[in-house]
Amino acid sequence: MTYGYFLFLQLVGRFNGERSLSGIYHLLKGKQSAQPIQDSYLYHVRPFFHSLDTLKRDEFDRVYEECKEKDWLEPSDVQQESVRLTGKGAAFLATLRRKYTLPEGIYLTDYINEETSFWLKLQLTVQTLSELVHGRNAFLPVTRQPAVTESVRHFLQITPIDREKLSGHVFEELSRLLAEGPDDEANVLVGQLSGFGTGGLTIDQLSHQLERDIFECRMLHKAAIRRMMDHLSTRSGAYPFLSRLLDRKRGTLSLSASRTFQYINRGCSLEEISQARHLSRGTIEDHIVEIALKTNDFSCSPYLSEEVDQSVMEVVSQIQTRQLKRIKERLHDKASYFQIRLSLAKHAGEYGGTR
Amino acid sequence: MEKENKRNVPVCSNNPLIAKAGDVLRHVFGYDSFRPGQKRVISALLAHQDVFAMMPTGSGKSICYQIPGYLLPGLVLIVSPLLSLMEDQVVSLRRAGEKKVRALSSMLSFQERVRVLKHLDEFRFLFISPEMLQKPSVLSALQQVKVSLFVVDEAHCISQWGHEFRPDYMHLAEAREKMGSPVCLALTATADRRVREDIIGHLHLEKSKQVLESVDRPNIALVVRKVKNNAEKIKRLLALLRTAKWPAMVYCSSREWTEKLTEEIKSALDYRTAFYHGGMASEDRRKIQNQFLDGELDVLCCTNAFGMGINKSDVRLIVHFHYPAHLNAYLQEIGRAGRDGGQSLAVLYYSEEDDRLPVSLIDSNYPDETMLRNVLIRLDQGQLQTEDEHQFMTLLQSEGVTEVAARFILEQVKKKPDKKPYLSTFDDCLRLVKERRARQLDDLSKMRRWIRGTDCRRKSCLHFFGEKLSWRPRLCCDRCGLEIKDFQRRETDRSGMCFELNWERRLRRLLIGRNR
Missing domain, CATH: 1.10.10 (Arc Repressor Mutant, subunit A)
Structure with missing residues (x-):
């Protein structure tokens, strides 16, 4: 569980009581709505967005309860249902920081919207090829999502070489891709792949088998996926087969x-x-x-004048917050909520880096 | 195995159609002989006679429509209530080399659905969900081709007396008529007299041939053990697993228990153990299912979400850590053992504290009075709509109504006559709740009587289905006397290989075929 504490306490520290617990949860789940997307930029926690997309609410609540019991958290006065770190909590987080780091690949966030579908496509492609090269033309697919099935079918159809050869190419490309990252990540990723005679392991099973924290396994998995997608899109020439699984039309x-x-x-x-x-x-x-x-x-200028933008930034630097309500209180009618959000968004890159 | 063979029926026959059926059995499916009941069903179907067949789980029901598929001109249409069931049937036919088989369900992409409907005349077998069969576009496409056999699988779903009532099964007779009334085969594993009457009535099978096989599975020994509490149950379970034959399935009443037992077993016995329940992501469920089918697991702790459509032939042990709410479900669940005919064992543990569970489970199947009234009023006021069924269900569930109860409400309000207010159905709904609840409680009390009974387990179980025990196997039940050591694992039955965790080796094993 300690890796779970590491992730949770970091986010509590980063939000510093300005966001609710649900805000943290939605960020980790990668909920596609305005607030979590905005938070991920304004608070420089983009890598965490969608990082634990399979997290269940009760699991999240358990982490929170345990941290609370250990006196690492105290209620926040600026936002309901929100917490910030106690001195003890901050000290423990510092200890955890010496022990753990986030895997490098997690910072490659350009393809976040596509990572779920890419992962399903990859699993189904490997499973299909694996069954075919072992002479089985019928099997129980790991996913039935129509969009995924269609695109894997398409992938196999447009590749005009025999299945054994294609499987060999996919093997070679996957090996090369995975060898570029740490073995830990590769083991977690490949451990989950299903195929002939073997069902992939669930993250829960992997965590037991590898004797590693389940939160760490999830992060390693995500890092591996993001690293792969990054390589496939920036160096698609080196990976002619697998790069076809990427849907290049969609941005972030x-x-x-x-x-x-x-x-x-x-x-x-x-x-x-x-x-x-x-x-x-x-x-x-x-x-x-x-x-x-x-x-x-x-360009934000059609919606936000230079003047309003300036006054928002002044308030932000005075009271050091990214909480809309408190900024609005200072500005009264000089700026709408939309303009404040836009101004914050425009300058999101300017205060404090991600790492 | 020997006894099982004695009950099988040799293929040879003077009837030329049956001789052909025997050829298909051998050449396509690789079996030497028919199992009890199969031949009678098939020869009636080939003579264009409707059939109602009750054959126990694991007795080869599917063969009954698979073989006619090769002998009749046209399409065999199989209505099936569950996606997982269809999937499994399609896979097993494909593995037998059949390419002309498809499944038509809501899970298909739009393009795929169009492809299937366009090429209906090229298929031999089409599996279809009952709700698909209600779509006018699907029905009219089916009217363009020759349907030679209309199969209703899990036919007990048609009966309100049954434990798996599916309202959309009620429209099957109509659909069949629209297709020009092809020959019909209704199949079920276990159905008592009331359910059988319902099936026959709804599908107009009064003149059909009835093939009723015993629900008994002689190769499964039945044991019930009373224990003091959960702690003792766990102790007994571990002791049993320490010596008994694998693979094993342990049925639990809740998700939490499947996870807890998995932990207990792993830490005490170091077996390859996993859990399976409806709360897991669908990809994870599929992985566990494939691991179990591929022999990568020794023990699977599951809720009743696991089972339907799981065709694993060599399951040796079924444990009920909690007992189900009716004997039908019990028989279906233990029926997953010994499909290969090999000796298997079913053990049910039971303690006084279990008695609370099933009643609350039954109650959760229905809305309470306040909730029901509230929903009907909101429907009348237009605050709730039923056009989008999924949305309706999700909304009710978010207010704490269980899925089954929400479906119950939906079923009832859909039946409301036009022009009348929703609230006018209130009394009818309540009456129905009362009736169904009483029936389920009645089923539950039968289950309990069977558990507490002192007579031979097999005999008393058959009694509840209106059957007499005609032949008692040597390893019958705890009442007739048997030792768990009769089911002991041999030293040579070692736990199989562990999962390959090294990524390079695993990847090679997955993607590089054997011949390299």
């Missing part, structure tokens, strides 16, 4: 936000987009904030 934006972005690029105003897409103004605002967070050269 959520699906709905990317549609809104298309409208913006066509010169539509916020109101026009809202009407055209039958979505509320608030939703479109969420999208614009997300776009501002994730797109480097995005």
Whole structure:
């Protein structure tokens, strides 16, 4: 469990009582809604976003309860259902930091939206090839998600070489990819792969077999996936087969936000987009904030004047917070919530690095 | 094994159709002889006669429609209630070399569904879920091809008396008629008299041939052990697993118990053990299932979410750590042992504290009065809608209604006549709850009477199904006297290989075929 404490306490420290426990949970799960996406940038915890996507709420609550019992947490006065680190908690976190680090690959966050589907595609591809090269043409697939099944079917169809050869190529590329990262990550990833005569292990089983904390196993798994996706997209020439499993069309934006972005690029105003897409103004605002967070050269000027932007930044540097309510209290009617969020998003990169 | 063979029926026959059926049995499926009941079912079907067949779990029901698939012109359509069941059937047919087989369910992508419907005339077998069969587009596509056999698998789902009632099974007779009333085969493993009458009535099988095999599985010995409490149960379970033959399945009443027992077994015995329950991610469930099928696990601790459609032939031991709420479920669960005909053992542990569980489980199947009234009023006021069934179910569940209870409400309100307010169905609903609950409690009390009974287990179990015991195997039950040591593992039956954890070796084993 100590690795779980390590992750949880770090986030508590980072949010410093300004976000609720649910906020932390949604961040780890990678919930595709405005708040967690925004938090992941504003508080520089992007690598944690979607890092524990299989985490169950009761499991999360257990970590919280245990940390509370050990007097590492105290209630926060600025946000309901929120906690911050006690002196004891901060000291313990410092100890944990000497013992643990986050695996390097976890910082490669460009393909977060796609990592779940990539992982399923990879599992199904390996399983299918494994069964085929061992002469079995029927098996119980590890996933039945129609989109995944379709794209693996497509992958196998467009590759005009025989199955044994294809399997050999996939083996060779996977070996090369995994050899570039640490063995720990490779063992966790390959341990989960199913195929002929063997069902992949669940993370829970792997954690027992490898005698390692389940939270650490999940992080190693995620790091391995992110590293692979990064290599496959930046060096697709070196991995002609596996790079086809990547869906290059999608960027880091959520699906709905990317549609809104298309409208913006066509010169539509916020109101026009809202009407055209039958979505509320608030939703479109969420999208614009997300776009501002994730797109480097995005211009906020149609929604945020230079002057308002300046006054938001001044308040932020005065009271050192990223909590909207407290900023708004200072600014009264000078800035809307949307403008404050946009301003924070625009400057998200400027205060404090991620590592 | 020897006794089992004696009961089998040799293939040779003067009837040319049956001789052909025997050829298919040997050449396609690789069996030497028919099992009891199979031949009678098949010859009736081949003579275009409808059949109602009750054959116990693990007795080879599927063969009854698989063989006619090779002898009749046209499509064999099999209605099946569960995706996992369909999947398993498709895989086993594919492994027998059959390519012309598909399953049509809501899990298919839209493109795939269109592909299947376009090529219906090219298939020999089509598995279909009952809700798919209600779609006009599917039905009209089926009307364009010749359906030579209409199979209703798990036919007890049609009966409200049954423990797995599925309202969408009620429309099957209508669908069959629309397809020009092809020959019908209704199959079930265990059904008492009431359920049988329901099946026959709903599917209009009054004139059908009835093949009723005994629900008894003579190669499974039955043991019930009374214990003081859970602690003693665990102790006994560990002692049993220490010597008894694998692979084993341990049925528990809750997710928590499957996980707890897995821990206990792993730490005490170092066996390859895993748990399986409905709360796990679907990919994880599939992994555990494949591990079990591939012989990578010695013991599987599971809830009743595991089982349907699991076709593993060499399960040697079924333990009930908690008893199920009816004998039907018990028979179905122990029936997963010894499908290969080999000697197997079923052990049920029972303590007084277990008696509370099933009743609360039964109650959770229904909405309470306040909740029911509340939902109906909200429906009348337009605060709730049933058009999107999934949304309706999710909403109710988020308010603490169980899935089964939510489905119950949905079923009832869908039946409401137009123009009448929803609240007018309140009294009918309550009456139905009372009726069904009473019936389930009745089933539960039968289960308990069987557990506490002093007579031969096999005989008294058969009695509940209106059967007489005609032949008693040597290893019968605890009442007739048997020793657990009759089921001892030999020293040579060692636990198999461990999981390969080194990534390079594992990857090589997965992706590089044998011939390299």
